[in-house]
Amino acid sequence: MSTSAIQQIRDQVQHELHGAVTIVVLGASGDLAKKKTYPALFGLFKNGFLPSNTHIVGYARTKMTHDQYLERVTQYIKLGTEEDKAKLNAFKQVTSYQSGQYDQAESWIALNQAIEQSEQDRQLQPAQRNRVYYMALPPSVFIPVAQGIKQHVYNATAINRLVVEKPFGMDTESSNELGDALGALFKEEEIYRIDHYLGKEMVKNVMNLRFANIFFAHAWDRQFIDNVQITFKEPFGTEGRGGYFDDFGIIRDVMQNHLLQVLTLIAMERPISTDSEAIRDEKVKVLKCIRPIKLDNALLGQYVGDLDGKKPGYLDDDSLKNKESQTPTFAALALFIENERWEGVPFVLKAGKALNEAKVEVRIQFKNVAGNLYDDTARNELVIRIQPKESVYMKFNSKQPGLSYQTIQTDLDLSYHDRYTDLAIPDAYESLILDVLRNDHSNFVRDDELEASWKIFTPLLHAIDDPKQHLPLVTYPYGSRGPQELNAFVEKFGYDRSNSDAYTWPRQSMAPQQNKL
Numbered sequence: 001m002s003t004s005a006i007q008q009i010r011d012q013v014q015h016e017l018h019g020a021v022t023i024v025v026l027g028a029s030g031d032l033a034k035k036k037t038y039p040a041l042f043g044l045f046k047n048g049f050l051p052s053n054t055h056i057v058g059y060a061r062t063k064m065t066h067d068q069y070l071e072r073v074t075q076y077i078k079l080g081t082e083e084d085k086a087k088l089n090a091f092k093q094v095t096s097y098q099s100g101q102y103d104q105a106e107s108w109i110a111l112n113q114a115i116e117q118s119e120q121d122r123q124l125q126p127a128q129r130n131r132v133y134y135m136a137l138p139p140s141v142f143i144p145v146a147q148g149i150k151q152h153v154y155n156a157t158a159i160n161r162l163v164v165e166k167p168f169g170m171d172t173e174s175s176n177e178l179g180d181a182l183g184a185l186f187k188e189e190e191i192y193r194i195d196h197y198l199g200k201e202m203v204k205n206v207m208n209l210r211f212a213n214i215f216f217a218h219a220w221d222r223q224f225i226d227n228v229q230i231t232f233k234e235p236f237g238t239e240g241r242g243g244y245f246d247d248f249g250i251i252r253d254v255m256q257n258h259l260l261q262v263l264t265l266i267a268m269e270r271p272i273s274t275d276s277e278a279i280r281d282e283k284v285k286v287l288k289c290i291r292p293i294k295l296d297n298a299l300l301g302q303y304v305g306d307l308d309g310k311k312p313g314y315l316d317d318d319s320l321k322n323k324e325s326q327t328p329t330f331a332a333l334a335l336f337i338e339n340e341r342w343e344g345v346p347f348v349l350k351a352g353k354a355l356n357e358a359k360v361e362v363r364i365q366f367k368n369v370a371g372n373l374y375d376d377t378a379r380n381e382l383v384i385r386i387q388p389k390e391s392v393y394m395k396f397n398s399k400q401p402g403l404s405y406q407t408i409q410t411d412l413d414l415s416y417h418d419r420y421t422d423l424a425i426p427d428a429y430e431s432l433i434l435d436v437l438r439n440d441h442s443n444f445v446r447d448d449e450l451e452a453s454w455k456i457f458t459p460l461l462h463a464i465d466d467p468k469q470h471l472p473l474v475t476y477p478y479g480s481r482g483p484q485e486l487n488a489f490v491e492k493f494g495y496d497r498s499n500s501d502a503y504t505w506p507r508q509s510m511a512p513q514q515n516k517l
C-alpha cells in the first residue's frame with residue numbers, strides 16, 4: 001500500500017473517533033485475548049493505526065496484578081527489532097487491568113468509574129469519550145455482559161461499539177434469541193460480529209478479483225463453471241479442546257461461518273458500490289437463494305487413531321466427556337444456489353480436523369471445452385489459496401514446449417511470497433479491529449445474514465444432533481486426506497481430475513524429458 005493510502009487510513013480513524021478511544025477487552029485473561037486480540041492491538045498501535053489518545057482496559061474475573069496482566073497479554077506478541085521492543089514498552093503504558101464479575105452491577109459500575117477516571121486523566125472532551133467493547137468471552141456470558149455494559153458502562157454522549165465473537169448461536173432459533181437480546185440493547189450499527197475469515201487477505205481479495213477483472217466477470221456463472229470446491233484442512237485434531245468441540249462439531253465450528261462467508265463472496269452479485277451495506281445486501285440475497293442442505297448431499301466423518309498408533313482418535317481425547325460421541329470432525333456438503341447465475345452448480349464445502357495438511361482454498365472448476373480439438377486436456381481451474389502461501393493461480397492448457405504438439409496443463413501463478421518483496425500480511429484480527437475503529441462494517445456479519453446462513457444448516461444440524469436419526473458417520477485415520485468415500489462424493493458433484501495427474505503446485509520445473517520432445 002502506498003504511504004499516502006496508509007496515512008489516509010490513519011487519518012480516517014483519527015477523524016472518526018475525534019482522536020480518542022477506550023478499548024475494553026472483556027475476557028482479557030483468556031485464550032483469544034492473549035493469542036489474537038492483544039497482538040492485533042499491538043500491531044495497530046505499532047503502526048500508528050490507533051487513535052493518538054487510546055487506552056486499553058482488560059477486564060475479567062481473574063485477579064491479577066498489573067505485571068501479571070501485562071505478562072499474560074503480551075506473551076504472543078512477536079518482536080522483530082529493537083524498535084518493536086520500545087514500542088511494546090510504550091504499548092504497556094496505555095493499558096490497565098480491572099477485575100470484576102460478569103453479572104454484578106457493582107463490578108460494571110467500578111469498571112465505568114475506572115474508564116471515566118482514565119478519560120479524565122487524558123483530558124478527553126465529551127465527544128472523545130468513545131468506547132469499544134470487545135467480547136473475548138464464551139457465549140454463555142454474551143447476554144449478561146452486554147446487559148451490564150449497556151446499563152452501567154455505555155456512554156450515550158459518544159460512540160459505543162460492541163465486538164462479538166462467534167459462535168452466534170447453535171441453530172436458527174438460538175441465534176435469533178441471541179440476536180434479539182443484543183438487538184434490544186445495541187443498535188445494529190453498533191454491533192460488529194466477527195468472522196475472522198473475513199479479515200484474511202485472500203478472502204478480502206475475492207471482490208477485487210471478481211469485480212476488477214473483466215475476463216472473470218464474463219465466465220462467472222453456470223454456463224462456464226462446473227463446480228466450486230471450498231476446502232478447509234487442519235493437520236491437528238481437537239487435542240484438549242474436545243469439550244468445546246463436541247458440542248459444536250466441524251459444521252458449526254468452521255462451515256456455517258467461515259466457509260459459508262467465502263462461498264457468499266464467490267457467489268454474490270456485484271454490489272452497487274463498495275459501501276458496507278451494499279455488500280451485505282448482496283450477501284444476504286444470495287444466501288436466501290441457497291436451499292437447506294439435504295441429508296443426501298452430506299458426507300460426515302470422524303477421525304480415528306493413525307495407522308502407526310502414534311496419534312489418538314477423536315474419542316481418545318481426554319477432554320471429551322461422551323466417549324461414544326457421534327460429532328463429525330469432517331464434513332463434505334454440497335450446496336446449491338437457486339438463481340439464474342448458479343442453478344445446477346454444486347458448491348462443495350469440505351472441512352476436517354486431523355487431516356494430512358494445513359490448507360484453505362477455493363477451487364473453481366470450469367466446464368470442459370465444447371468440441372475440443374485436443375485429446376486429454378484437463379479442465380481449467382481458478383484456485384484462490386487462502387492459507388498457507390497466499391496465492392491465486394489459474395490452471396490452463398498449453399502446447400508442450402518443443403516439437404511436440406501435445407497439450408499439457410500449466411498455470412498462471414500469482415504467489416504472493418514470490419511476487420511481492422517485504423510482504424507483511426497483517427493478521428485477520430488486526431485488519432478487523434482496524435475496521436471497527438474506522439466504522440467499516442463490510443467485513444462483519446449482519447443480523448439478517450446470520451439468520452439466512454443458519455437456515456441453510458439448521459435442518460442438517462438437527463438431524464445430526466438427533467440420536468434417533470443415526471446419520472451415517474464414516475471414519476478416517478488421523479493424518480489422512482479424509483474419509484475414503486470423499487473422492488466418490490466430489491465426483492458425484494461434478495469434480496473431475498482427469499488429465500491432471502502430471503500437474504503439481506507450487507510450480508516446479510518440468511522434468512527434462514517432458515521439455516525435450
Ligand SMILES: NC(=O)C1=CN([C@@H]2O[C@H](COP(=O)(O)OP(=O)(O)OC[C@H]3O[C@@H](n4cnc5c(N)ncnc54)[C@H](OP(=O)(O)O)[C@@H]3O)[C@@H](O)[C@H]2O)C=CC1
Pocket residue numbers: 027028029030031032033035060061062102135136137138139140141165166167
Ligand atoms: N481462542 C481462539 O482462538 C478463538 C476463540 N473464539 C471465540 O472467542 C471467544 C473467547 O474465546 P477464548 O478466549 O478461547 O475463551 P476462554 O475459554 O479462554 O474464555 C475467555 C475468558 O472468559 C472467562 N470465562 C471462561 N469460561 C467462563 C464461564 N463459563 N463463565 C464466565 N466466564 C468465563 C475467563 O475469564 P475469567 O475467569 O478471568 O473471567 C476466560 O479467561 C469465544 O466466543 C470463542 O468461541 C473465536 C475464534 C478463535
Ligand SMILES: O=C1O[C@H](COP(=O)(O)O)[C@@H](O)[C@H](O)[C@H]1O
Pocket residue numbers: 196234253254
Ligand atoms: O474459528 C475457528 O477457526 C480456527 C481456524 O482458524 P485459522 O485462522 O487458523 O484458519 C479453527 O482451528 C477453530 O477450530 C475454529 O473455532
